Amino acid sequence: MKFSVLCNAGDSCTVTGSGFAPKASYQLGVTDNCGAFLFGSAVNTSNTGNLSLTISPGESSGCDVKGWTFTLFTIGRKPSQVATFVASDPD
Numbered sequence: 001m002k003f004s005v006l007c008n009a010g011d012s013c014t015v016t017g018s019g020f021a022p023k024a025s026y027q028l029g030v031t032d033n034c035g036a037f038l039f040g041s042a043v044n045t046s047n048t049g050n051l052s053l054t055i056s057p058g059e060s061s062g063c064d065v066k067g068w069t070f071t072l073f074t075i076g077r078k079p080s081q082v083a084t085f086v087a088s089d090p091d
Contacts, residue, residue: 001019001082002017003014003015003051003083003085004016005085007068007088007090008066008090009078009090010056011056011058011059011091012033012054012055013055013056013070013087014053015028015052015053015070016050016051016052016053017050017051017052018051019049021045022045022047024044025043025044025075026044026072026073026074027042027072027074028041028043028070028072028073029071030055030057030069030070030071031069031071032060032067032069032070033063033066033069034062034063036060037041038057038059038068039055041055043048043072067089068087068089069085070085071083
């Protein structure tokens, strides 16, 4: 299973992954380096188990954002973390 994130100077981040369960739903959460929760959404893998989406997580007030932590969880009664990636803010 591969999971990675690449962010540009405009704070647009491309999230990619492979090797996940086909046609599965996961919960994606994003926090900044100050610990603020910025983004949460259900995401779906393709019929081959790949994941690809672009988001702009933003920045929390009063934080000199250096990067974000992207975490993927299963959805259900007992969610579990399946992948995490720390992406730096290039600007």
